[in-house]
Amino acid sequence: MSAILPPAVGGSAAPTDPAIETGGGTGLWKDAFLRLRRNPQAIAGAVIIGLFLLVALLAPILAPYGGNELPGRTEITPTTIPGPGEIGGYPLGLDRFGGDLLSKLIWGAQASLLIGVVSTALGLAGGMLLGVLAGGFGGWVDNVIMRFVDILLSVPNLLLAVSIAAILGQSPYAIMIAIGVSQIPIFARLLRSSMLSQRGSDYILAAQTLGLSRGTITMSHLLPNSMGPVIVQATLTLATAVIDAAALSFLGLGGGLPQAAEWGRMLTYAQAELSIAPQLAFLPGACIAITALGFTLLGESLREALDPKTRQK
Amino acid sequence: MLRVIGKRIALLIPTLFGLSVLLFLWVRSLPGGPATALLGEKATPEAVARVNELYGFDRPLLTQYFTYIGKLLQGDFGVSINTGRPVLEEFATRFPATVELTIVALIFAIGIGVPLGYAAARHYGRFVDHSSVVLSLIGITVPVFFLAFIFKYLFAIQWSLLPPDGRQNPRINATHFTDFYVLDGLLTGEWDAAWDAFLHLILPGLALGTIPLAIIVRITRASVLETQNADYVRTARAKGLMERTIRSRFILRNAMLPVVTTIGLQLGLLISGAVLTETVFAFNGIGRFLRDAIFGLDYPVLQGFIIFIAILYAIINLLVDISYSIIDPRVRVQ
Numbered sequence: 001m002s003a004i005l006p007p008a009v010g011g012s013a014a015p016t017d018p019a020i021e022t023g024g025g026t027g028l029w030k031d032a033f034l035r036l037r038r039n040p041q042a043i044a045g046a047v048i049i050g051l052f053l054l055v056a057l058l059a060p061i062l063a064p065y066g067g068n069e070l071p072g073r074t075e076i077t078p079t080t081i082p083g084p085g086e087i088g089g090y091p092l093g094l095d096r097f098g099g100d101l102l103s104k105l106i107w108g109a110q111a112s113l114l115i116g117v118v119s120t121a122l123g124l125a126g127g128m129l130l131g132v133l134a135g136g137f138g139g140w141v142d143n144v145i146m147r148f149v150d151i152l153l154s155v156p157n158l159l160l161a162v163s164i165a166a167i168l169g170q171s172p173y174a175i176m177i178a179i180g181v182s183q184i185p186i187f188a189r190l191l192r193s194s195m196l197s198q199r200g201s202d203y204i205l206a207a208q209t210l211g212l213s214r215g216t217i218t219m220s221h222l223l224p225n226s227m228g229p230v231i232v233q234a235t236l237t238l239a240t241a242v243i244d245a246a247a248l249s250f251l252g253l254g255g256g257l258p259q260a261a262e263w264g265r266m267l268t269y270a271q272a273e274l275s276i277a278p279q280l281a282f283l284p285g286a287c288i289a290i291t292a293l294g295f296t297l298l299g300e301s302l303r304e305a306l307d308p309k310t311r312q313k
Numbered sequence: 314m315l316r317v318i319g320k321r322i323a324l325l326i327p328t329l330f331g332l333s334v335l336l337f338l339w340v341r342s343l344p345g346g347p348a349t350a351l352l353g354e355k356a357t358p359e360a361v362a363r364v365n366e367l368y369g370f371d372r373p374l375l376t377q378y379f380t381y382i383g384k385l386l387q388g389d390f391g392v393s394i395n396t397g398r399p400v401l402e403e404f405a406t407r408f409p410a411t412v413e414l415t416i417v418a419l420i421f422a423i424g425i426g427v428p429l430g431y432a433a434a435r436h437y438g439r440f441v442d443h444s445s446v447v448l449s450l451i452g453i454t455v456p457v458f459f460l461a462f463i464f465k466y467l468f469a470i471q472w473s474l475l476p477p478d479g480r481q482n483p484r485i486n487a488t489h490f491t492d493f494y495v496l497d498g499l500l501t502g503e504w505d506a507a508w509d510a511f512l513h514l515i516l517p518g519l520a521l522g523t524i525p526l527a528i529i530v531r532i533t534r535a536s537v538l539e540t541q542n543a544d545y546v547r548t549a550r551a552k553g554l555m556e557r558t559i560r561s562r563f564i565l566r567n568a569m570l571p572v573v574t575t576i577g578l579q580l581g582l583l584i585s586g587a588v589l590t591e592t593v594f595a596f597n598g599i600g601r602f603l604r605d606a607i608f609g610l611d612y613p614v615l616q617g618f619i620i621f622i623a624i625l626y627a628i629i630n631l632l633v634d635i636s637y638s639i640i641d642p643r644v645r646v647q
Binding site: 147148150151154155156157158159162163166167239243246247250251252253267270271274275278281282285286288289292293296297 | 327328331332335450453455459463470581585607608615618623626
């Protein structure tokens with residue numbers, strides 16, 4: 001089949017497993033990518049994420065001041081906080097501590113995206129491990145793992161994260177681990193059910209007939225073909241992770257300095273100044289919302305692109 | 314039906330048992346042990362030893378666990394470190410506030426979400442549809458505490474239309490016996506007290522209800538879209554039934570099943586959201602109490618809260634399942 005053809009340009013997105021390939025010659029992922037490129041919703045999401053990612057990476061160059069610096073300490077009084085454009089050198093004004101709001105938003109992008117990505121990676125890794133064990137072995141392993149997942153699911157997601165972060169103590173890693181662990185059950189369940197639905201497929205039967213070991217079948221046939229819904233969920237989870245991370249630090253978890261450049265933390269201290277400096281709450285809040293919107297747009301278009309029901313059109 | 318409910322409750326027991334083991338181990342794994350958590354990090358070794366003896370932390374783990382679970386089964390959730398009162402009592406006085414808030418949020422979310430989703434599906438591809446899709450997308454991605462800030466700033470601070478925080482104006486001096494402030498006012502005939510309590514509920518209720526609203530709009534829209542093209546709807550039209558009958562008895566009723574599931578699932582989100590919303594509006598419910606417990610590392614409260622929420626969550630899910638069979642007689646609860 002396609003093995004005798006030279007690899008197409010930009011074929012790096014090609015599937016790792018020939019079984020994914022459909023008769024048309026384009027793989028599932030390549031096809032999905034092509035469809036994403038035509039979807040304005042996906043492009044909007046990608047642009048938003050790309051911009052925030054760029055800002056986060058270039059924070060040391062873009063931000064006029066450091067994240068925890070308080071350059072305008074002398075400019076603030078208990079009743080006045082300079083707003084956007086009110087004094088030179090601080091385009092968006094200052095915050096309660098005398099930090100430069102623009103710099104803090106920029107550094108905040110770095111903190112939020114880092115927490116979002118690391119915690120989702122943790123949740124994905126943990127969930128996939130449990131999901132593969134449960135879906136691959138079945139039997140009592142499946143039973144034990146799924147009961148454990150049930151216990152985790154018996155508490156609402158955010159509250160689970162809050163309780164874990166509360167145990168782990170005041171550190172930014174606590175937030176990452178807490179959010180990551182609270183996401184494990186979703187990924188585990190999703191991967192397991194996706195694997196179970198693939199189990200009866202003809203290609204699995206073919207692999208069994210060829211005499212491949214159960215481990216090989218699970219890891220190199222079942223798993224790659226079950227990843228679609230998991231990857232969609234991971235993209236959508238990045239949005240929740242960014243929001244949840246902000247929620248946790250808004251509640252005072254995660255430690256660090258009060259003036260730390262973190263969007264959720266900025267909202268905590270904006271509460272008291274809402275009537276005199278509403279921008280201190282609105283700008284970080286908008287950043288959280290826009291980042292989450294970007295991941296949601298991307299995730300939903302990915303879901304559409306991978307959905308076999310809409311794929312045929 | 315009763316047997317089914319009994320079976321579901323029986324299935325719940327292992328989950329709650331597992332949860333109690335995890336919670337038990339959690340408190341024992343706190344840095345410095347539970348005694349240090351109780352006394353603070355600067356506690357003297359003597360004080361730690363005394364607390365260990367008093368609470369039985371020095372006994373074998375298994376013995377400790379059985380004491381703990383035995384008390385839990387009798388409704389003894391322990392004593393709050395911060396307030397010194399029994400945890401269950403603290404919940405009982407604050408839970409009504411959160412319930413009131415959740416009811417307002419749900420009424421708002423369902424009352425607007427279902428009709429809007431329905432209208433969007435009926436006018437598929439038109440303006441109503443497009444705007445509802447965009448609005449619900451925004452609703453899903455906006456963090457609830459940010460929304461709370463916006464509402465508070467606009468309606469309470471900028472336009473002074475509604476109270477910015479609290480549950481009731483303390484100057485009203487209302488009588489409370491159920492701790493549902495609106496209900497108290499209605500029962501005692503203190504209309505101004507009931508009205509004032511209601512006004513305090515509007516902003517947090519709207520903030521809390523917006524995300525569920527967005528989700529309900531989406532699900533209703535998708536579900537109605539799917540149902541209105543079903544064969545039985547076509548058959549009903551062919552039979553010459555009135556359009557109104559088709560819409561209410563055939564489309565809406567059948568489309569409601571996924572919506573009810575979603576509403577049930579939202580309750581977990583609402584409880585989490587309540588923690589954040591109550592914090593912004595200084596609304597004295599269990600959400601805010603939990604936040605104070607997080608800050609004060611009040612582990613008996615945290616522990617009790619999690620068990621409490623898990624039980625509540627399970628009951629809600631059971632109710633949702635039962636409501637299926639009422640909406641759709643074909644579904645038998647299993």
